[in-house]
Amino acid sequence: MNFLVFAIHTVPDTETGARKYNLGYLDDKNSLKAIMHLHQQSGKSELPHYMQRIVAISTIFRGEGVTLDINTFGDHANSEADLLNQFFKSINGYKMPTLISWDSTGNEMPILTYRCLKHAIPIPLIISSNPLSLTHAISSYHPEAATTQENMMSLLGLDHVSSLTTNEVWKYWGKGDVDLIQDNCDFKALNSYRVFLRYQLMIGEVTHLHFEHESARIEKIISERIANIE
Numbered sequence: 114m115n116f117l118v119f120a121i122h123t124v125p126d127t128e129t130g131a132r133k134y135n136l137g138y139l140d141d142k143n144s145l146k147a148i149m150h151l152h153q154q155s156g157k158s159e160l161p162h163y164m165q166r167i168v169a170i171s172t173i174f175r176g177e178g179v180t181l182d183i184n185t186f187g188d189h190a191n192s193e194a195d196l197l198n199q200f201f202k203s204i205n206g207y208k209m210p211t212l213i214s215w216d217s218t219g220n221e222m223p224i225l226t227y228r229c230l231k232h233a234i235p236i237p238l239i240i241s242s243n244p245l246s247l248t249h250a251i252s253s254y255h256p257e258a259a260t261t262q263e264n265m266m267s268l269l270g271l272d273h274v275s276s277l278t279t280n281e282v283w284k285y286w287g288k289g290d291v292d293l294i295q296d297n298c299d300f301k302a303l304n305s306y307r308v309f310l311r312y313q314l315m316i317g318e319v320t321h322l323h324f325e326h327e328s329a330r331i332e333k334i335i336s337e338r339i340a341n342i343e
Contacts, residue, residue, distance in 0.1 A: 114318075115176035115210035118309055119200075120276075120301035121221055122187075122294055123165035124283040125149070129231075130164055145283065162223040165279060167193055168286055169294050170200045171302040174207050181330070183302075185295040194232040197225075201236060212244035215262050215305045219246070247308055262304050271307060271332075272339060274300040296342070303335055 127141050130148035139147060152160060169187035184203060187196045204210070214221045222244060229236050248265075252258035266273040277285070277297045285293050310331070314324040 115174070115207060116213055116309075117175075117204060117207060117210040118173040118213045118302055118306045119221070120171045120214060120298055120305060121167050121224065122169040122277065122282045122298045122301070123167050123224060123279050124286050125160055125279065126164045126166040128166075130160075133164075142287070160279065162220075163227040165224050165227075167196060167224065167228055168282065169291075169298040170196060171295070171298040172200070172203060173302050173306050174203075174210060176207065176210060181334075183299065183334075185299055187295065187298075188291045189289065193228060194234065197228060197232065197234055201234070201239065204239070209238055209242065212239070212242055213247065213305065213309050214244060215246075215301070215308075216248050216259075217244040217246040218249050219259075245309075247305060247312060251308075251312065262301070262308075265308055266304060269307070269311070271304075272335070273304055274339060274342070276301045276304075296338070300335075300338070303331065303338075307331060307335075 125145055125148060127144045127148065130152075131137055131139065131144050134148060134151050136144045136147050148164075149160075152164075167187070169185060171185045172183070174182040174184075186199045186203075191199075204212070225236075226240070228234075248259045248262075251265075252260070260268075263273070263275050274297065277294070282294055282297075285291075307328070310319070310324055310327055313319045314321065319327075
């Protein structure tokens, strides 16, 4: 089976927010402050999916003849549309593998869909593929039983780097720390891959031998990456 685990990082879409709240006279920094203030008046802290702009996508491909192929898309030189097209081109290059993410149902797919609508990017195969949402599959699709990736890492007793929040990504994006954002997005995808391995074992899709061999490989990669940032 060919599969691709992916993760995204986003920042507030100040362009859309400025239009929504008529803030065209403000720069990005002050526009964001105004957008967050006006949005929080609605009683919600997190920005809605349509007001999040994707700045990084990390992927982990595993298939026949391919041990692990880890890639990250997104930098200041590329537009969001370029980033998305690179991501979808890579998926097509892998001949449409099964897609997996931590929360494709509640997060990744809605955001991807909104951004593709914005940029008029056709993704019929992605939409029809119904990517696996790990947190929902593991919680038997009971919303109150779903948990965060960080909580799952604690449950499994795995060393990890916590995922950046949208506001933290915005802070680093504004400073030009693109490498830091990409590295963190990689960790987000790697953590999902670790959980997916256990999920495959749990539902009987892989043997204990495969699980142990693949887990040892991925834990070595993660340990080396964590050591490099300490």
